[in-house]
Amino acid sequence: MSSVSDRMLTSDPVVEVENLVAHYGSHKVLDGVNLTVNAGEIHIIMGGSGSGKSTLLRHLLGLRRVTSGRIRLLGHELDGVHRSELQELRKQIGVSFQGGALLSSMTVGENVTLPLREHTRLDESTMAIMARMKLEVVNLGGFEHFMPAQLSGGMIKRAALARAIVMDPKLLFFDEPSAGLDPVVSAELDELILRLREAMHMSIVVVTHELESAFRIADRMTVLDCGKILISDTADKVRNSANSRVQDLLNRRPRVEELDADAYLARLTGE
Amino acid sequence: MPIWMHGSWMMAETRLGRVEQLGKRTLGLIAEVGYLAALLTESLYWIFAGVFQRQPVRVSSVFAEMMRTGVSAIPIVFLLSFSIGVMLAIQGIHTLRTFGAESQVVIGIALSISREFGPLITGIVVAGRTGSALAARIGTMVVSEEIDALRVMGIQPVRYLVSPVLLAMLVMLPALTIMADFAGLLGGAVYSAMDLGISYAAYADRVISVLKTGDIWQGLIKSAVFATVITLIGVANGFSVTGGAEGVGRATTRSVVLAISGIVIADMVFTWFLNR
Numbered sequence: 001m002s003s004v005s006d007r008m009l010t011s012d013p014v015v016e017v018e019n020l021v022a023h024y025g026s027h028k029v030l031d032g033v034n035l036t037v038n039a040g041e042i043h044i045i046m047g048g049s050g051s052g053k054s055t056l057l058r059h060l061l062g063l064r065r066v067t068s069g070r071i072r073l074l075g076h077e078l079d080g081v082h083r084s085e086l087q088e089l090r091k092q093i094g095v096s097f098q099g100g101a102l103l104s105s106m107t108v109g110e111n112v113t114l115p116l117r118e119h120t121r122l123d124e125s126t127m128a129i130m131a132r133m134k135l136e137v138v139n140l141g142g143f144e145h146f147m148p149a150q151l152s153g154g155m156i157k158r159a160a161l162a163r164a165i166v167m168d169p170k171l172l173f174f175d176e177p178s179a180g181l182d183p184v185v186s187a188e189l190d191e192l193i194l195r196l197r198e199a200m201h202m203s204i205v206v207v208t209h210e211l212e213s214a215f216r217i218a219d220r221m222t223v224l225d226c227g228k229i230l231i232s233d234t235a236d237k238v239r240n241s242a243n244s245r246v247q248d249l250l251n252r253r254p255r256v257e258e259l260d261a262d263a264y265l266a267r268l269t270g271e
Numbered sequence: 272m273p274i275w276m277h278g279s280w281m282m283a284e285t286r287l288g289r290v291e292q293l294g295k296r297t298l299g300l301i302a303e304v305g306y307l308a309a310l311l312t313e314s315l316y317w318i319f320a321g322v323f324q325r326q327p328v329r330v331s332s333v334f335a336e337m338m339r340t341g342v343s344a345i346p347i348v349f350l351l352s353f354s355i356g357v358m359l360a361i362q363g364i365h366t367l368r369t370f371g372a373e374s375q376v377v378i379g380i381a382l383s384i385s386r387e388f389g390p391l392i393t394g395i396v397v398a399g400r401t402g403s404a405l406a407a408r409i410g411t412m413v414v415s416e417e418i419d420a421l422r423v424m425g426i427q428p429v430r431y432l433v434s435p436v437l438l439a440m441l442v443m444l445p446a447l448t449i450m451a452d453f454a455g456l457l458g459g460a461v462y463s464a465m466d467l468g469i470s471y472a473a474y475a476d477r478v479i480s481v482l483k484t485g486d487i488w489q490g491l492i493k494s495a496v497f498a499t500v501i502t503l504i505g506v507a508n509g510f511s512v513t514g515g516a517e518g519v520g521r522a523t524t525r526s527v528v529l530a531i532s533g534i535v536i537a538d539m540v541f542t543w544f545l546n547r
Contacts, residue, residue, distance in 0.1 A: 061423050084324075090425035101420035104411075115424045118326070118431075163424075 014039050014171050014203040020069035022055055029055045031227040042197055042204045044214045047224035057175055057207045074170060091119055094164030098176040100156035102148040109144030112163045134162040154185035171203050178210040190216045307503045314437045317430035332435035340401040341443025348396050352451035355388045356458020364466055373467060377477040380459035385482060389452040390490045391538055394497035397444060398530035402505040406526035409509025410519035433506050440498035448494040493541050500533040
């Protein structure tokens with residue numbers, strides 16, 4: 001895997017985040033986040049619940065406005081980008097959501113052909129063939145006439161992945177691929193992500209809190225904690241990091257907050 | 272601070288709290304109206320300009336929505352309008368009998384059905400069926416990240432989900448209103464024939480001589496306004512869903528209540544301006 005990351009370091013980054021600050025109301029969720037994802041790498045954004053990783057992903061997808069800071073995707077600035085430019089940019093980006101987010105009123109096949117139908121002028125049979133090809137890639141050949149409600153959790157994630165890659169994106173975002181899946185299905189999905197990168201040469205950003213899955217596929221990792229980046233480096237360097245908080249996260253040790261009796265009382269009474 | 276001063280301070284604070292609440296609610300209302308206006312503008316933009324942006328509103332989606340919102344509402348709209356026609360005839364004949372003028376009932380039925388009850392009954396039925404369904408459908412899509420998925424696929428949710436419904440409603444609500452007018456008049460005719468022995472032909476002649484094109488238009492314009500109100504309120508409530516399935520339920524109820532209230536108030540405003 002290191003050969004891939006070495007090769008990619010020479011290319012232009014596909015994601016650049018500089019000093020990103022984000023708030024939910026008055027609560028600061030992201031605090032000065034800097035992140036670079038190089039072309040062709042599998043980059044894992046990792047962190048526990050409430051670390052801000054989902055918020056970071058929503059910012060990267062242009063679904064939330066930043067308080068301050070800059071985000072560049074495939075060389076395009078997200079903030080202030082014209083609608084039509086954003087539209088073009090989004091055609092080069094695939095996203096697989098945590099719950100799949102397949103449109104429940106459509107069959108799996110219709111879901112996968114949706115981006116093609118909206119953005120290209122291909123005829124029906126070509127679209128159907130392309131959808132079937134992508135479904136074959138994710139081992140879901142023959143399921144195009146199924147409704148999303150008829151599929152299992154793992155199948156929904158794979159179908160969502162097929163929809164995400166149907167336009168052959170340069171950049172793929174994957175939100176929590178392992179969440180809610182048993183270890184075997186989760187491992188299959190990891191293999192699929194690795195295969196996709198090799199076959200389609202895309203850059204893949206995966207947001208996850210599953211350590212095992214993360215180390216299985218990562219070229220580089222960014223570890224978030226309480227809205228700040230603890231470390232952003234190759235998987236090996238993250239594993240051997242001297243940062244105690246990183247080690248706590250990697251070894252599943254809960255954060256122990258030292259609080260004396262007076263401070264605890266003050267917090268309870270709100271004074 | 273002495274206790275009495277403390278008490279008055281508390282009262283002032285409570286009063287301030289109420290003023291603050293009122294201010295917040297007013298701002299919320301203004302924001303909501305602004306949001307509805309923005310939603311309407313964007314929906315119309317995609318209907319008219321979508322083709323030039325190579326993102327047209329799909330005709331197939333419009334027809335599917337027309338089936339869902341209009342055609343499948345035909346039986347219930349017919350039944351309710353027919354019943355209203357019968358009721359108007361019963362009440363009209365009862366009232367006019369005091370003056371010995373029960374044969375004039377046709378004028379009352381024809382005018383109140385075409386100007387008022389046709390569009391109103393249609394609007395209320397469609398608000399109950401389509402308004403709630405829209406809020407539930409879009410709310411569920413928000414909860415399951417389907418709206419986000421559309422957005423990141425470069426598919427504008429308003430163009431894809433709202434414009435077809437708005438277009439379908441703007442066609443189907445006036446069409447349903449015309450049918451409701453016929454059903455209501457038919458109800459009136461059936462009862463008048465039973466009670467007063469007015470023949471259907473005489474009833475029809477009377478209706479035609481009483482009704483002016485303006486009366487029908489008044490009902491149709493109202494129904495187009497109702498279509499817009501129902502769609503926007505249903506969609507806006509759907510998009511604003513937070514908090515999972517419970518939130519979807521809340522949005523659905525809210526959209527029905529607001530849409531029916533909106534229709535009745537809009538009806539009053541229109542009737543005021545169109546008849547003075």
